[in-house]
Structure formats: structure tokens, C-alpha cells
Amino acid sequence: MPNPTAAMLVIGDEILSGRTRDANMHHLAGELTRAGIDLKEVRVVSDDHAAIVAALNALRATWDHVFTSGGIGPTHDDITADAIADAFGARIDVRDDARALLQAHYDRQGTEMNAARLRMARIPDGATLIENPVSAAPGFTLGNVHVMAGVPQVFQAMVAGLLPTLTGGAPLISETLRIDRPEGDIAGPLGDIAAAHPDLSLGSYPFIRDGRYGANIVIRGTDPARVAAARAALAALFPGQTS
Amino acid sequence: MPNPTAAMLVIGDEILSGRTRDANMHHLAGELTRAGIDLKEVRVVSDDHAAIVAALNALRATWDHVFTSGGIGPTHDDITADAIADAFGARIDVRDDARALLQAHYDRQGTEMNAARLRMARIPDGATLIENPVSAAPGFTLGNVHVMAGVPQVFQAMVAGLLPTLTGGAPLISETLRIDRPEGDIAGPLGDIAAAHPDLSLGSYPFIRDGRYGANIVIRGTDPARVAAARAALAALFPGQTS
Numbered sequence: 263m264p265n266p267t268a269a270m271l272v273i274g275d276e277i278l279s280g281r282t283r284d285a286n287m288h289h290l291a292g293e294l295t296r297a298g299i300d301l302k303e304v305r306v307v308s309d310d311h312a313a314i315v316a317a318l319n320a321l322r323a324t325w326d327h328v329f330t331s332g333g334i335g336p337t338h339d340d341i342t343a344d345a346i347a348d349a350f351g352a353r354i355d356v357r358d359d360a361r362a363l364l365q366a367h368y369d370r371q372g373t374e375m376n377a378a379r380l381r382m383a384r385i386p387d388g389a390t391l392i393e394n395p396v397s398a399a400p401g402f403t404l405g406n407v408h409v410m411a412g413v414p415q416v417f418q419a420m421v422a423g424l425l426p427t428l429t430g431g432a433p434l435i436s437e438t439l440r441i442d443r444p445e446g447d448i449a450g451p452l453g454d455i456a457a458a459h460p461d462l463s464l465g466s467y468p469f470i471r472d473g474r475y476g477a478n479i480v481i482r483g484t485d486p487a488r489v490a491a492a493r494a495a496l497a498a499l500f501p502g503q504t505s
Numbered sequence: 506m507p508n509p510t511a512a513m514l515v516i517g518d519e520i521l522s523g524r525t526r527d528a529n530m531h532h533l534a535g536e537l538t539r540a541g542i543d544l545k546e547v548r549v550v551s552d553d554h555a556a557i558v559a560a561l562n563a564l565r566a567t568w569d570h571v572f573t574s575g576g577i578g579p580t581h582d583d584i585t586a587d588a589i590a591d592a593f594g595a596r597i598d599v600r601d602d603a604r605a606l607l608q609a610h611y612d613r614q615g616t617e618m619n620a621a622r623l624r625m626a627r628i629p630d631g632a633t634l635i636e637n638p639v640s641a642a643p644g645f646t647l648g649n650v651h652v653m654a655g656v657p658q659v660f661q662a663m664v665a666g667l668l669p670t671l672t673g674g675a676p677l678i679s680e681t682l683r684i685d686r687p688e689g690d691i692a693g694p695l696g697d698i699a700a701a702h703p704d705l706s707l708g709s710y711p712f713i714r715d716g717r718y719g720a721n722i723v724i725r726g727t728d729p730a731r732v733a734a735a736r737a738a739l740a741a742l743f744p745g746q747t748s
Contacts, residue, residue, distance in 0.1 A: 277530075277534065277547075278534055278543075278545065278546075279534060279538050279544070280531060280534030280535030280536075280537070280538050283531040284530070284531070287520075287527070287549070288523060288526040288527070289523075291521055291523030292523030293523075295523050300521075301521045301522070301523075302550075302551060302556075303548065303549065303551075303556070304515075304520075304521070304547075304548065304549035305546065305547065305549075306546065306547035306548075307545075307546055308545060308546075313545075
């Protein structure tokens with residue numbers, strides 16, 4: 263059986279102006295190759311509703327999967343979610359599940375939810391959320407289209423969570439452990455835990471909040487008991503510093 | 506009057522597989538911005554005749570200029586020139602002007618022209634050549650499509666020669682001086698010459714040949730006398746080492 267095929271749609275004026283060098287295409291290309299999915303085409307379009315809709319509809323009709331990056335942030339030029347909904351003829355509004363993820367994240371941070379942040383909870387009807395272990399605002403899958411953030415750290419975290427669900431393997435479980443310690447302090451113990459759990463994937467997504475360093479550790483695997491055991495083992499090494 | 510618009514078509518399986526990280530898109534994006542041309546769309550397609558023809562025809566019908574990179578080398582998978590010709594319905598064969606450029610280059614090198622190298626002289630009828638100061642094999646412009654190499658050093662040299670011809674400025678003259686010295690020895694004097702000729706652009710394209718270092722210096726400007734004077738001044742600094 264031939265490999266599934268894929269396209270990528272990169273959305274962003276900052277790439278086309280040369281202000282920002284795209285990093286996501288190269289990352290996704292390598293990850294898809296490792297996953298046995300053939301990337302056949304990439305398009306980069308500007309922050310323009312009609313351009314996104316046209317490119318999206320051409321790509322999703324041609325290839326098995328379409329991965330998008332960019333345009334799902336809080337500012338007025340983040341129009342990807344609405345364009346995707348329009349391409350599918352799907353209704354879009356703030357969705358409770360996405361709003362709850364954001365609200366919990368901002369509550370932990372002591373940050374106020376405002377109208378701009380709430381835009382990131384706009385999710386088309388029928389879409390399933392893609393986890394964002396870095397900054398909470400989720401991506402989503404609608405049909406054969408996987409909509410992800412443009413910030414490379416977030417894009418990579420979303421790809422890491424999404425890809426194993428596409429390759430026909432067993433369903434993947436994930437748990438997140440927040441550790442309020444610099445990543446350099448976490449790396450050694452985390453490596454030991456990872457070595458002791460070769461059946462799991464452990465990703466570290468560092469953050470700085472109010473000048474203090476921490477990391478969200480995402481533990482993924484197919485056996486819920488193994489995932490929980492790894493999380494507990496890691497948490498035991500940082501007493502009083504995890505949540 | 507609004508800026509002219511442009512698209513880029515990147516051709517190459519090695520980009521889509523993640524083996525190679527594309528460098529040309531970011532370079533072209535920056536150069537177009539500086540030149541006052543708006544890059545509106547980029548597509549990356551594989552080394553596939555039908556895919557190249559379809560993408561090329563869509564892009565050239567939509568935007569003022571289309572810049573392509575990749576697929577004009579000597580190997581069997583370098584199919585860009587033939588695909589462009591097909592897209593335009595133009596005849597393509599080895600052309601005498603391109604063959605002469607290659608033959609002179611290989612004669613200087615003591616390299617044999619063979620069937621593979623001769624493929625790089627295949628140019629569609631009606632196209633004008635784009636200079637390649639690095640490795641001789643030319644790119645070409647056909648209609649509003651500018652066909653260039655994928656190797657970043659060559660791509661950048663071609664863009665440097667091509668862009669000033671597109672922005673409505675005075676026609677650009679260019680002369681090349683080969684200096685058989687390491688670029689590190691050339692850089693200082695070259696900088697002085699450049700400073701003394703602020704109306705000219707001086708580019709250095711280094712090479713290694715049979716283990717010896719050298720560079721082709723391309724001098725561009727609108728006044729032939731100034732270009733010739735700068736070339737003579739530079740050559741005088743490296744007696745017996747230029748050609």
C-alpha cells in the first residue's frame with residue numbers, strides 16, 4: 263500500500279516579506295518522512311481570506327492530509343480558523359472546550375481573559391482539538407485538515423502530539439506535568455525517566471513566567487498505566503514544584 | 506501605482522523530504538521586498554513534470570512575475586527547463602549561446618563537455634539567458650517566468666543579476682573578473698574598490714578548483730566606463746592572477 267500523501271499550507275505575510283524565516287516546513291517535512299507520510303506540496307500564502315480558502319480547498323481535494331501553520335493567534339490578522347471554516351462551509355464560534363482550556367491556562371498564570379484571547383477559542387463545528395502544551399490555545403483537525411500555530415515551538419509541540427494519531431498506530435494517551443524549575447535542572451532526571459520508559463515519548467516545553475523558569479513535560483504513550491507511572495515518577499523527583 | 510506582484514516556485518523532492526532546508530525562499534523574499542516587488546505566494550512541488558507545469562501555469566496567470574528555483578542541473582531528475590517549455594508550448598533544445606557559455610567554462614577548467622553537462626544548455630525558444638557567475642550554466646527568462654538554479658550560492662548570484670533589470674531602472678551592465686586567490690586575500694582590496702565606486706555593485710562568488718581557491722568577482726552598474734574602470738583597478742591589484 264502506498265504511503266498517505268500530504269500538503270502543507272503556511273499562512274503569513276511575515277514569511278513572504280522575508281522578515282521571518284520559515285522553520286516549520288523543514289520540521290514538518292522531516293517528521294512526515296519519519297512517519298511514513300509523503301509530503302507532496304507546500305504553499306505559502308498571505309494573511310488573506312480568499313487566498314487561504316482557495317489554497318486550502320485545492321490542497322485538501324488533492325492530498326490525504328493538509329497541515330497548516332500560522333494565523334491562529336489573538337490579533338486581527340489571525341484569520342486562519344475563520345477561513346478554514348469558510349472553506350468547509352462550517353459554522354464557527356467560541357467553543358466551550360477551547361475556552362475552558364484557555365481559561366484554566368490564564369487562571370494559572372493570573373492573566374485576564376479578554377476579547378482578543380477569546381478569539382483563540384473560535385473553533386469550527388465538528389473539529390477536534392489539537393493539544394498545545396506550550397501556550398494552551400489549541401489547534402484543531404477538521405476533515406483531513408490539521409490547523410496549527412505558526413510559532414515554531416508551538417507548531418512542533420502540536421505536530422509531536424498529532425502525528426502518532428495519523429499513522430494507524432494504537433490511540434495515544436498524553437499527560438502533562440508542569441515543573442517550576444529551570445529546564446536545565448529537569449533535563450537529567452527527565453532523561454533517566456525517559457530511558458526507563460522506552461515505550462513512552464517525553465517532550466519538554468520550557469517557559470518563562472514572571473521571570474521564573476519552568477517547563478511543561480508532555481508524556482505520551484499507548485498504555486495509560488505506563489503514562490501515569492512515568493508522570494508520578496517524575497513528579498516525585500520535584501516535590502512541591504509540580505502541578 | 507501599486508508594486509508589481511510575484512510568486513516563487515521551488516522545485517525539489519529534497520526540500521519536501523526534509524533532507525535539505527530551503528534557503529532560497531527567505532533570500533528571494535528579502536530581495537524582492539528591497540526591490541519593491543510584493544511576493545504574494547510560494548509553492549514547493551516535487552520533481553514531477555505535471556506538477557511543475559500545473560503550478561507554473563497557475564502562478565504565471567495570477568502574478569506579474571514568477572521566480573523558480575531548482576531542477577536545472579545535469580541529472581535525469583532536472584526537468585524544470587522542459588516543464589517550463591511545455592507550460593508555454595515552446596520548443597526546447599540545446600541552444601548555441603548557452604552551449605558556448607558552458608564550453609568556455611569547461612575549457613577554462615580543463616573539464617570535458619559530456620551529454621549530461623550539455624543538458625544544461627537546453628533553453629526554450631524565445632527565452633533570454635540569466636547569467637551564472639558561479640558555475641556558468643545559465644538560467645533563463647521566458648515571458649514573466651525567471652528560471653534559476655536551486656543551489657543557494659548560484660540562486661543568489663542569479664537573483665542579484667536579474668532583479669535590477671525588473672524594477673524599471675536603467676539597463677544594468679555586468680563584467681566578471683576571475684581572481685585565482687583565496688577570497689580572504691581578495692576581501693580587503695575588493696572592499697576598497699567597492700567604497701571607491703559607490704555607484705556599482707561588486708559581488709564575490711568563491712570557488713575551489715583542484716584544491717585551489719579563487720573567486721569570480723561580478724561588477725554591475727549602469728555606466729559601462731565605470732564598470733570597466735573598477736574591473737581594471739581590481740585586476741591591477743592581482744597581477745598575473747586574473748582572467
